[in-house]
Amino acid sequence: MLAYIEKIKEISRRLLQEGNVDMVIGFRRGTVPMMNEPCFVKTPEDVDNLVWDSNCGINLANYLTNRQEKIGIVAKGCDSRNIVTHIIENKIKRDQLVIIGVPCKGMIDRHKIQAMFETEIEHVTELDDKITIKGVGFEKTLEKKDVLQDNCALCIHRNPVIHDELVGDLVDEQKNIDRYKDIRNIETLSPEEKWRYFDNLLSACIRCYACRNACPLCYCPTCFVDESRPQWVGKSIDPIDIRTFHFLRAYHCAGRCTDCGSCERACPMGIKVRLFTKKLEKDCLELFDWEAGMTLEKRPPLDTYRPDDPDDFIK
Template sequence: MDSLTDKIRTLCTGLLKDGKVDMIVGFKKGTIPMSSCPCVARTPEQAKELIWDSNCTLNLANYLTNRKEKIGVVAKGCDSRNIVNHIIENKVTRENLYIIGVPCDGMVDKRKIRALFNDDITLFSEENNKLFVETASEKKELDKQDFLKNNCTTCIHRNPVIYDELAADPVEEQKIENRFADVIKIENMSSDDKWNYFNDLIKDCIRCYACRNACPLCYCPTCFVDESNPQWVGKGQDINDVRTFHLLRAYHCAGRCTDCGACEEACPMDIHVRAFTRKLVKDSCEIFDWEPGLDPNKRPALDTFNPDDPDGFIK
């Protein structure tokens, strides 16, 4: 990981020095253990603060839109796929970006790790797929593989799909037996069980919209839940309004979601919001053979019509 950090710093310092980019969007070290902070570097000096580790979980594609500068961006597999989405949706132009691709072997789930300890984690470091975690009273060595974020365990696009330069050699892609086992489990439930499952899932939602705001897809100038004249959705804690938010937000991501997991990472209430979007990822894969964010020259599934599109649902 340290070598990746060094490599990223060298590349970014060079880009800024040579004036190839105006700014770099990357991660810097967080102020608390197991955290990172999306940051901007405009000078070679600032580029020395850039880091890379298993906590660089959020999706930096979220920070690229509505800017005039030429941007260098540090992008792991999922970030790169969301950059492709942005290009397709005319939110950024390829020419305005310099993409430093980072082959990724998964990010760690800080919640799973915190759950192992009684006290606050005071130190976190990693080396060769081992994690070293300390609290005031305990010390543990963990296998990174066992503590990956859920979306990373089913990821089949760890290597950036679009880049100008790679910060390391590509990693081997995972062969996943049953990528959608979690979705199938819900699909096999009865309607009542499904209903109860999702009710329980969202019952703690505080509508802070961290999931939406962490999501690179959610760039609408005014989100439907923020429409006020007239208002579209109730703004209280009524479970039907909360559900409407999650349901429609998910549907807006149909055929676009890369399952980067930023929504879940951002949620302060630990809500498994991907339970909504995963179904759409599976459907777009199975119905339209479509994986979003792989090719900037292909139009997305919900954006095109083919005479042979499956139409079994229409009577």
């Protein structure tokens, strides 16, 4: 994946020089390891700030909402699906965009890696499929496949679904992936067990809203949690308020979530917030044969009506 960067720079420089775009949205090196940050490149000279490695897990579609400029955007498989969702939901126009597609082999999980070491990680470098972690008094090389983000390990759409430019050959999609094992396990729990399970899952939540802010779907001008008239949900860290926030947020993402993993990546407490959105993703697939962001041609299940929509829950 490291080889992509020269191509990304070359394409970005060309687009900016020719004036085809006002800016390119990509990644630059973050101030701490494993945290590359989004950046807006507006001049050909700044193109050299761009980077690409296995720490580009943030979903860049998040930065497109309601923009008026012409934009070049670097897009992995998941970003491209969220760009499609943005176009379908009228948050950006297709002809404003030059999509620089990046076939992706997965991003590494900073929570997982940090948990392996007791002291602070100072340098992370990668070469092919090896990740080398360095800190004071230790150095360790890991296999990339062992430290992938959970959603990347289960990813079945690594290649961008729409793109105008492509920075490398398409990669093989992962086959025979069981995406929903954890969800099925939760589904078999009794109501009391579920209650305890989610209590434990969310016990660390500090209501920082990092998951919401990282999510490209959460673009409402005023989020339901910030609304005060009416106040839909309490603003405390009472377990009930926390639970209400997470469940409602997940429902707002039903039929739209692409499992890009930005929410889980952003969570400072390492909560597996994808368990909520993935349940809805599973339902959409099973009930409506729907995967979000795969095509511009079809409307999502929640804004279409079919007489044969499943309605077994209505008695």
